[in-house]
Structure formats: structure tokens, C-alpha cells
Amino acid sequence: MRKALFLAAIMLATTSNYALASGKLIAVSWKTFQEERWKTDEAAIKAVVEAAGDKYISTDAQNSAQKQAADIEGLIAQKPDVIIVVAYDSDGILPSIKAIKDAGIKAISYDVQFEDPDSLYITFDNVGVGRLMAKTMLAHGKKEGNFAFIKGDKGDPNATFLFSGIQEVLKPEIDSGKIKVVCDTFTDGWKPDNAQKNMEQCLTANNNKVDAVISENDGMASGVVAALTAQGLAGSVPVTGQDGDKAALNRVALGTQLVSVWKDSRILGKEAGMAAVALADGKPVSSLKGVSTFSSGKKGVKMNAILLQPDPITKANLEDVIKAGWVTKAEVCAGVKAGAVKACD
Amino acid sequence: MATEKSLNAPGVQKEGPIRSFLRATELDTRILGMVGALLLIWCTFDILSGLVRPNDGLLGGSFLTPRNLWTLLVQTSSIAVMATGMVLVIVMRQIDLSVGSMLSMLAVAGAVVQVFQLGPWLGVGHPVIWIAGVVTCLIFGTLVGAFNGVLTAYLQIPSFIVTLGGLIAYSGIAFLLASGVTIAPMDRTFDIIGGGVPQSWLGPFWSWLLALLACGLIVLALINGRKQRRKFNFPLRPIWAEVALAAIGAVAVLGTTAVVNSYAWPFMLIKQYAQAHGVTIPPGVQNNDGDAICMAGDQVVRCTEGLIYYTGYSLPVLITLAVGAAMTFVATRTKFGRYIYAIGGNPEAAELAGINTRMVTVKVFALMGFLVGLSAIISSARLDAATNALGQSNELYVIAATVIGGTSLAGGVGTVYGALLGALLMQSIQSGMQLLNLPAAFQNIVVGTVLVLAVFVDQVYRRRVK
Numbered sequence: 001m002r003k004a005l006f007l008a009a010i011m012l013a014t015t016s017n018y019a020l021a022s023g024k025l026i027a028v029s030w031k032t033f034q035e036e037r038w039k040t041d042e043a044a045i046k047a048v049v050e051a052a053g054d055k056y057i058s059t060d061a062q063n064s065a066q067k068q069a070a071d072i073e074g075l076i077a078q079k080p081d082v083i084i085v086v087a088y089d090s091d092g093i094l095p096s097i098k099a100i101k102d103a104g105i106k107a108i109s110y111d112v113q114f115e116d117p118d119s120l121y122i123t124f125d126n127v128g129v130g131r132l133m134a135k136t137m138l139a140h141g142k143k144e145g146n147f148a149f150i151k152g153d154k155g156d157p158n159a160t161f162l163f164s165g166i167q168e169v170l171k172p173e174i175d176s177g178k179i180k181v182v183c184d185t186f187t188d189g190w191k192p193d194n195a196q197k198n199m200e201q202c203l204t205a206n207n208n209k210v211d212a213v214i215s216e217n218d219g220m221a222s223g224v225v226a227a228l229t230a231q232g233l234a235g236s237v238p239v240t241g242q243d244g245d246k247a248a249l250n251r252v253a254l255g256t257q258l259v260s261v262w263k264d265s266r267i268l269g270k271e272a273g274m275a276a277v278a279l280a281d282g283k284p285v286s287s288l289k290g291v292s293t294f295s296s297g298k299k300g301v302k303m304n305a306i307l308l309q310p311d312p313i314t315k316a317n318l319e320d321v322i323k324a325g326w327v328t329k330a331e332v333c334a335g336v337k338a339g340a341v342k343a344c345d
Numbered sequence: 346m347a348t349e350k351s352l353n354a355p356g357v358q359k360e361g362p363i364r365s366f367l368r369a370t371e372l373d374t375r376i377l378g379m380v381g382a383l384l385l386i387w388c389t390f391d392i393l394s395g396l397v398r399p400n401d402g403l404l405g406g407s408f409l410t411p412r413n414l415w416t417l418l419v420q421t422s423s424i425a426v427m428a429t430g431m432v433l434v435i436v437m438r439q440i441d442l443s444v445g446s447m448l449s450m451l452a453v454a455g456a457v458v459q460v461f462q463l464g465p466w467l468g469v470g471h472p473v474i475w476i477a478g479v480v481t482c483l484i485f486g487t488l489v490g491a492f493n494g495v496l497t498a499y500l501q502i503p504s505f506i507v508t509l510g511g512l513i514a515y516s517g518i519a520f521l522l523a524s525g526v527t528i529a530p531m532d533r534t535f536d537i538i539g540g541g542v543p544q545s546w547l548g549p550f551w552s553w554l555l556a557l558l559a560c561g562l563i564v565l566a567l568i569n570g571r572k573q574r575r576k577f578n579f580p581l582r583p584i585w586a587e588v589a590l591a592a593i594g595a596v597a598v599l600g601t602t603a604v605v606n607s608y609a610w611p612f613m614l615i616k617q618y619a620q621a622h623g624v625t626i627p628p629g630v631q632n633n634d635g636d637a638i639c640m641a642g643d644q645v646v647r648c649t650e651g652l653i654y655y656t657g658y659s660l661p662v663l664i665t666l667a668v669g670a671a672m673t674f675v676a677t678r679t680k681f682g683r684y685i686y687a688i689g690g691n692p693e694a695a696e697l698a699g700i701n702t703r704m705v706t707v708k709v710f711a712l713m714g715f716l717v718g719l720s721a722i723i724s725s726a727r728l729d730a731a732t733n734a735l736g737q738s739n740e741l742y743v744i745a746a747t748v749i750g751g752t753s754l755a756g757g758v759g760t761v762y763g764a765l766l767g768a769l770l771m772q773s774i775q776s777g778m779q780l781l782n783l784p785a786a787f788q789n790i791v792v793g794t795v796l797v798l799a800v801f802v803d804q805v806y807r808r809r810v811k
Contacts, residue, residue, distance in 0.1 A: 039524065154786060188785040191734045192527070193724060200416055201779035205398060205407045208611065219527055222730045229729070230541040232613030247529035247730055335469065335530070 024280035026273075027080035028058040029071050031088035031112065037243065037265050038086075041111075044269025045084065045276070052277045065089040072096040076103050081280035084108040084272055090115070090157050090298075106279045110272050113157065115301035120285055121294055122272045124263040125307040126158050130165020130216075132312045133240040136259040137212055138169065140314055141238030144178035145211030148202050150195050150224055152216045154186040157298065162216050162242075182206050187220055196223030203231055213239045218248035218260050225256045244313060246331050249321055252313060253336045253344055262321060263310045271306055318343035369586035372593075375751050375806060379766050383773060390777030397781060407780055411608035415656060417769070417776050418605070419540045422661040423448075423724040424739065425768035428746040429672040430716035432764045433682075433709050435747055436689040438756030439497060439504040441710065443511030444717050444743055447489055448736030449519035451721035455482040456528040456731035459535065475535035482718040489515070490714015494707035504710075512740065519733040529730030539726030540659035543614055549606040552657030556602035563594040602658075609636035610654045612647050619645075619652055626652050661723045665765070668716065673761045675712075685709060689756035745792070746771050749799040771795070 026049045030038055042058065049056045059075060061068035068088050075083055076099060083100050085107060087093040093114045100107045107119040149166070152159035173179040183202035187194045195215065203210060208231055215221040221241035228234040234256040241248050244262035251257035275288055285291060285304045294305035313321055322329050322343060333344035367374060387408055395406030403409035427444050434441050459478040467473055493511060497504040530536075537545040547555070567587050574581055582590075610618070615638050619626055629639025631646040639651030676682040684705050687695040696702050720739075725731040750767030752759030771792060778788045 033520070033525075037525075154784065183782060185779070185782060186785055188789070189734065189737065191737065192730065192732060193728055193735055194785070196728055197420055197776070198779055200420070201413075201776055202782075204410070204413050204416060205394065205400070205780050205782075207400070219732060219734065222527060222529055222732075223728060226541060226727065226729045231611040232617060233611070236613070245527050247527045250530070330465075 024052075024054040024082075024277070025078065025080040026054050026056055026082050026084070026276045026280060027075040027078065028056070028084040028110075029068060029075060029086065030058060030060045031068060031086045032063045033060050041265045041269040041272075044266045045273040048270055048273025049277060054277060054280060061088050063088060065092040068093065069096050072100065076100060076105065079103075080105060082106045082108060082276040084110045084276055085114070086110045087112045087114045108272060108276060108279070109303075111268065113297050115297045115299050115303065117301055117303055119303060120275060120279070120288075120291075121303050121305040122268065122275060123305070123307060124268060124310050126161035127165040127168070127296065128307070129242050129261045129263070129310050130162040130167075131169050132165075132261050132310060133162075133214060133216075133242065133259065134166045134169035136261075136312045136314060137214065137238060137240055138173070140316075141240075141258045142212040144173065145180070146182045146206065146209055147179050148183040148199070148210050148213045149181060149185070150198060150213060150215040150220050151184070151186045152190045152220070153188060156190070159186070159190075159216060160298075166214055182210060190217060190219060192219045192223035194223070195220035196227050199224045199227035200230070203227060203233075208233065210237060213237060215239055215241050217241055218243045218245035218257075221248055221251070221257055221260075225251060229256070242310070244321060244326060246327050249313060249318065249327055249332045250334055252315060253318060253332050253341050255315070255340070259312050259314045261310050262313045262326070263308070264324065264326065268308060271308065275306065315341055315343075366586075366589070369583055370590050370593075371582065371586075372590075373760070373763075375803065376760075376763060376766065378802075378806075379750070379763070379770065383766065383770050386770065386773050386777065390773070390780065394777070394780050408777055411604050413776070413780070414604050415608040415659070417772060418662045418665075419659055419727070420776060421769050421772040422540075422665040423720045423727070424742050424746055424772065425665045425765050426668050426716050426720045426723065427713075427739070427743045428750070428764040428768045429668055429761045430713040431743050431747040432672070432750070432752050432759045432761050433676060433685050434504075434713050435744075435752050435754060436676075436756060436759045437685050437706065437709055438689050438692065439706065439709070440744070440754075441493065441504065441508045441713050442740050442744075443493060443508040443515055444713070445736045445739035445741070446512045446515035446519065447486065447714065447717045448721045448724065448739055449733050450489075450515040450522065451482045451486050451718050452725040452731040452735050453519045453522045453528065453733060454485055455479070455721060456531060456725060457522055459532050460528050460530075464532075470533060472534065475532040478532060478535050479538075479722055482721045483715055484718075486714040486716075486718025486721065487711050488714070490717065491707055491711035493714070494710030497710065498703035498706035516733060516737070523731070523733065525733060527730055527732040531726060531729050531731070535722075536726050536729055538660055538664075538722055539724075539729065540661040541727055541729070543610060543618060543654075543656075545660040546610075547657040547659070547663070549655045549657050552602050552606050555658065555663075556598050559598045560595045563598070564591050567591055605659075605662075606655050606657050608656050610656060612636065612638060615652060615654055616645050618654070624652065661727065664719065664723065668719065669761055669765050676761055681705065681708065686757060689758075691757075742768075742771060745796045749796060751803060767799075 033039060046056045059071035061071050065088050083105055090112055097107050097114060097116050101118060109119050109121040111123050113121055151163055170179055185198045187198060213224050215224045218241035221239050224239050225234050228237055238258035240259050241257055242261035244260050248257055248260040252260055278288060290306045291304050293302055295302045311320060318332060321327050322332060336344045388404055391402045391404040391406035391408035394408050395402060395404060399405055400407040401410055407413055455478040458481045459474050463474045463477055493507050496502050496507045536542055567590060571581060626638055626640050626645060629648040629651045631641045632648045635647050635649035637648055637651035637653035638645055639648040684700050687700060688702050688705060692702060724735055746768035747764045749770060750763030774792055774795060775788055
């Protein structure tokens with residue numbers, strides 16, 4: 001099912017006809033280019049927009065809510081047709097969104113949700129990512145025992161979305177006592193070295209009696225695995241992650257990480273690019289493919305959303321990322337013994 | 346120990362035994378206060394963590410266990426190494442805000458060299474790779490530091506601005522160097538520097554040997570110091586005070602060694618090592634609370650009696666101690682060091698006295714850069730990965746550790762060992778709160794409060810002494 005959706009998304013992206021649109025202006029307000037992935041997103045959006053004959057402009061808020069507000073004012077002044085916003089602060093952005101709408105421009109909430117009933121929300125299903133992490137852990141990792149939760153930054157709504165998905169799947173097991181939560185910490189700034197220290201202290205406090213670690217992303221998983229390695233536990237304690245980082249996919253091949261839930265940001269970018277082009281041409285939101293109603297945000301505001309399904313990458317389906325051209329086989333398989341992983345032979 | 350102060354303290358009349366002991370031994374009371382605070386913090390965390398989850402700690406918790414103290418030392422090392430350099434920078438009335446971003450940049454540069462450049466070319470595991478990684482970090486670090494110094498000293502841009510620019514710019518370079526990717530895994534040999542693998546653990550024998558050597562050096566230093574004082578007709582400490590100092594030093598060294606030597610290798614690692622090296626595992630009775638391994642039938646299990654290895658000092662901690670000793674020597678025993686304190690005390694006077702203040706400034710910043718390179722090596726080896734997030738906001742912790750350690754932002758005053766203790770104190774608070782599973786936001790509040798409180802107490806103390 002997931003794969004079918006995935007293929008459909010690619011087909012959609014490659015076969016759509018943009019001949020109608022031309023000369024429209026699509027703007028993006030990025031919250032940051034600090035992490036690797038945003039450049040990938042940008043390239044995908046830009047490609048779709050320019051293929052349709054429209055113009056692409058963008059700003060980088062450099063992780064500052066104030067700068068983003070100023071950025072958006074600047075974008076509005078250039079009279080674009082659509083503004084795609086990757087919000088740094090999902091509440092703080094709302095006045096800027098109102099200004100966008102007041103200027104008669106359409107807004108798209110990209111990856112990070114801001115709750116505005118008139119905007120379109122395009123994202124990978126983050127609650128779904130959490131669910132997938134937990135489900136993969138139960139199916140291929142550990143079903144019971146002492147679990148440690150290494151969560152992301154407290155201020156990021158995605159950390160909470162993820163955790164609600166994780167909780168949803170694990171709650172019955174926790175309630176029945178099969179799973180005992182021994183550590184549960186937020187990690188300042190999603191930083192790997194903080195996650196490493198958190199994990200070291202978690203292992204110390206529990207005398208290494210930790211059976212599984214739910215880490216909310218791959219960067220933190222690198223810190224968790226380093227802490228486990230120092231105790232000789234790497235490989236025997238399953239660790240989750242997300243983002244499809246090259247280093248993490250290598251750990252999946254080496255067996256020190258169980259799963260990296262992969263959200264191909266190129267597909268997300270393509271989807272957003274196509275939606276922006278369509279909206280710029282004056283097409284109604286309801287005419288877009290895959291639109292549903294979403295209301296599980298913090299305030300429960302009902303909005304139109306396109307939710308894409310992520311792909312949990314484990315040892316068994318590592319070839320997915322290689323085939324998609326996300327990473328090379330050499331990068332994934334560095335240091336892997338022959339015959340240990342199918343995708344590496 | 347520093348011996349900067351004269352013994353002719355004014356107004357000494359009648360004094361109690363403690364005061365006369367302190368005066369005779371010339372121990373720095375502020376440092377004693379810090380050690381006291383450290384012990385108090387440790388005991389508090391041990392008791393609190395014991396309330397949450399009882400463990401084998403001295404007071405029933407998880408904090409005062411060999412394992413936690415051992416980990417604490419490793420966790421402190423990266424910040425501590427940088428703090429020793431920051432002391433000299435701040436003593437000279439300058440500041441370096443760029444160390445955190447510089448650490449990211451250097452770690453990423455070292456990783457790019459190892460993983461992207463040399464790895465594919467020479468083949469993974471080639472011995473040149475880790476050496477190239479280390480050399481890249483150190484040389485690049487020294488150059489960037491010197492660059493900061495030149496801008497400050499010769500172009501007369503305030504160091505606050507130069508390094509604030511560096512703080513912003515270097516993190517950008519770190520991002521570009523690796524296009525934001527997490528680079529991993531590092532070279533296997535390089536990882537040894539991080540202290541996470543058995544090869545980086547000295548073991549009890551060498552740890553004890555090193556400890557004895559250190560004790561010998563303490564005694565030699567005391568004898569030498571006495572000889573020097575006699576030569577220049579300085580007042581001498583009474584013999585009993587010299588003996589007491591030697592005893593205090595020896596107890597500290599041997600005590601620390603005893604602690605790190607009683608932390609056993611993690612059970613799984615003993616098993617892996619024994620199986621890889623064909624060590625025979627003795628038979629025994631299973632006990633899951635033991636640290637050793639033994640054979641019960643044909644199963645390898647945990648037990649109290651059996652095959653066991655102890656870690657001893659780990660490499661990053663040794664590096665930190667060596668850096669601490671070397672920097673103390675530089676600060677107190679070399680012309681360069683005296684120049685730095687002279688400049689910090691009064692820049693104009695130092696310049697008029699013929700000190701090339703600009704050159705000294707460049708050298709101090711270059712030295713700071715070198716130490717950041719060393720920290721970049723330690724932290725990327727420890728994480729077995731390098732990212733542009735590594736080291737972010739470390740400058741705050743480094744400066745805080747230095748200031749908590751008694752270095753005055755007004756310049757001219759500060760000690761290397763104080764900064765080392767400051768770094769240990771801050772990491773103790775953080776590790777302790779992580780052990781209690783307190784949220785990160787709360788940790789930040791406590792660390793910030795401790796910083797301000799420490800400086801306030803220090804100010805009050807200074808005023809009273811005056």
C-alpha cells in the first residue's frame with residue numbers, strides 16, 4: 001500500500017502537464033537551511049515551479065521568528081501568487097499568514113503546521129512517522145521490556161506529533177506492563193551530543209537494563225548508538241530514527257540501528273510545487289489530488305491537507321533508498337560484511 | 346599549585362588552626378570552596394537519584410558510582426580542554442565567542458578529510474586517515490585562532506566583535522563543508538581518542554603507574570619550589586605544610602585513580618574481547634548483579650567471580666589532564682605566560698615595558714584555536730560522527746566554566762586548574778539532572794543560575810579579602 005502510494009506520487013510528479021501555467025510567481029519562506037534536507041526540498045520545488053514556466057523566489061529565516069516575519073513582508077511586497085511557508089514558530093507565524101491572506105495571496109503550510117483554516121497543509125504524516133517507528137519496533141525489534149524515549153526539542157510541534165504516534169501504538173503494551181518506560185527525555189535542539197549524554201545517563205541510572213530505544217530522529221540516534229557502543233550494547237538494543245540520513249542508513253545496514261523512517265523530501269517538494277502551481281492558476285484546493293481534512297493540530301483547526309506516507313527503512317528494504325537514488329550502495333554498505341545484508345550483496 | 350601570592354598578609358594576629366593551616370599551605374581558599382561545592386553537589390545528586398531508583402552509589406544512588414564518575418570525566422573533557430585556553434584569553438582582557446562554531450567547523454573538516462577524501466582513496470582503516478584527521482583539526486584550528494588574533498591585535502577590531510562574527514560565520518562554513526550532512530562513521534583508530542572503545546582505556550596497571558609518577562612529580566615540584574624560594578630569599582612554608590600539600594596532592598591523585606580503576610568494562614565488551622582473543626572464561630555461578638563473566642555450563646553469563654577487566658583512565662581524560670598540566674606550566678612558569686597576566690593586569694604598562702602585546706595576543710588566540718581543534722577531535726571521536734550541530738553553544742559553557750573557575754572578566758586574574766574544576770562542576774550539574782531525568786529546559790535554568798551565583802559569591806569573597 002505504502003509503496004503503491006509512493007509510486008503514484010512519483011508518477012504524478014513526472015507525468016503532470018504544466019503547459020497551462022506561465023509567468024506566475026511562487027514564493028517560499030524557509031525557516032532555515034541549517035539542516036541538509038531543506039536544500040533537497042528547495043531543489044524539488046524549484047524544479048516543478050520552473051518547469052511550469054513560473055518564477056521561484058525564496059527567503060531564509062535562519063531559525064528566527066522575527067526574521068521570518070520580516071521575510072514574509074518582503075515577499076508580499078513582491079506580489080507573488082502563492083507563498084509556501086515553512087514556519088519556524090507555528091503560532092508566531094499566524095499574524096504573517098493573516099497578512100498574506102489580506103493581500104489576496106494563497107498560503108501553503110509546508111512540513112510544519114500552522115493552524116489556519118484557509119491554508120493548505122502539505123506534509124509527511126508525522127503522527128504516522130511515530131506510529132511507524134513504534135510498529136517497526138514491535139514487529140522487528142522488541143515487544144516488551146525497558147524502553148527509553150529520546151525525544152526531540154520540546155518547542156518543536158513535530159516532536160509532539162511524533163510522540164503521539166508512538167504513544168498511540170505503545171500505550172496498550174505500556175498499560176499492560178509489558179513495556180516499562182525507564183527514561184523519557186526531550187533533547188535540546190535535537191542535538192546528537194545531547195542525546196548521547198542523555199543516553200549515557202539513562203544507561204547509568206538503569207545499570208544498562210534498557211531493551212529498546214525510541215529515538216525521534218537519526219541525528220539523535222547517532223548519539224544513542226555511540227552511547228550503546230561504549231557499553232557493548234550496540235546491535236543488541238534496537239534503536240529507531242527518521243530522516244534517512246546517510247550515516248543512519250549505514251547503521252541500519254550494520255545492524256546498530258533498527259529503522260530509519262524515510263520521508264523523501266524530494267516527493268514532498270514536488271507535491272508542494274505542483275499544488276502551488278495549481279493554486280496560482282486559480283484552481284480550487286479541492287481539485288488537488290490526495291487532499292483530505294486534517295484537524296489533529298494543537299488547536300484542532302480544520303484545514304485541507306495533503307498527507308504523504310513515509311517509508312520505514314530496515315535491513316529488509318534498504319534497496320528502496322538505493323534504487324530511488326537517495327544514497328549510493330557504497331555509502332549504505334560501507335563496512336558491512338558480505339552476506340549480512342541482502343541490499344549490499 | 347600556584348604560588349603567586351606573597352606571604353606577608355596584613356593584619357595577621359591571632360588565628361584559628363584552620364586559618365593558620367590555610368595560610369601556611371597557601372592553598373587557594375576559593376578553589377577549596379569550589380571543591381566543597383562540588384562534593385556537596387555530588388552527594389545531593391547521589392541521594393536524590395537514590396530516592397528515584399536505589400543503586401550502588403556511596404549514598405545509595407547512581408551518582409557516586411565509579412561508572413558515573415568515570416563517565417562524568419569523559420563528558421567533561423571537551424569543554425575542559427577549551428576552558429584551559431579560554432582562561433588565557435579572558436585573563437588578557439579578550440573574549441572568544443567563536444569556539445563553539447569553530448568546533449563544529451573543525452570537526453566537520455576533519456571528518457570530511459577522513460570519510461570523503463582519504464577514505465575512498467586509501468581504503469577504509471588506512472593508518473594515514475586518522476593521522477590526517479587529527480592534523481587537519483589541529484592545524485586548521487591554530488590557523489583560524491591566529492586569524493581571530495590578527496584581526497583583534499593588528500586591525501584593532503574588538504575581540505568580542507571578531508569572534509561574534511566568527512560564531513556566526515564558522516557555523517555557516519561548517520554547514521557548507523558537509524552540505525549539512527551528518528558524517529559518520531569515523532575512522533576506527535580515530536574513535537579511540539573519544540574514549541568509547543576498550544583500546545582507549547589505560548587499564549589498572551598503567552593507571553596506577555601513571556598515578557605514582559604524578560605523585561612523584563608533585564613531590565619534585567614542591568622540593569623545586571622550595572629551592573627556588575630559598576634562592577631568591579622568599580619566605581618558606583613550614584616543612585609540615587609542605588608535607589601536608591604533598592599528602593593532599595597524593596590523596597587526590599590516588600583517590601581518582603582508585604575510582605577509575607574500579608569501573609569494570611561493560612559485561613558485553615568483556616565477552617566480546619574474550620571471544621575475539623581466545624581468553625579462557627572460568628566456570629562460575631550466575632549472578633546478574635556482578636561485573637565479571639563466567640561459564641555456567643556452555644553459556645557465558647554475568648557473575649561476581651570470574652573474568653573481569655577494569656577500565657582505568659580513558660584517553661580523553663588523560664588528554665585533558667595533560668593539557669591542564671601543560672597550560673598551567675605555560676601560564677605560571679614561562680615568559681609568555683607572565684606576559685599574558687601582565688597585559689591583562691595593565692595593557693598600557695605592559696606595552697611600555699616592552700612586551701609585544703600584539704604578537705602575544707595572536708599567539709594566545711592561536712593557542713585557543715589549537716585547543717578547540719583538540720576538543721573537536723575528542724567530541725567527534727566520541728560521537729563517532731561529525732555534524733554542524735556538534736559544539737553549537739559550547740562557547741557559553743566554556744566561558745561559564747572559566748568564570749565559575751575564578752577567572753575575572755576584568756582581566757589579569759585566573760587559573761587553569763580553576764577552569765578545569767569549573768568545567769567539572771557544570772558537567773556534574775548537567776549529568777546529575779539527566780540522571781534524575783529532569784527536562785532540558787530545567788537544566789538550563791539551573792546551570793544559568795549557578796553561573797551567576799558563583800560569580801556573585803566570588804565577588805563578595807574578593808571584596809572581603811580586600
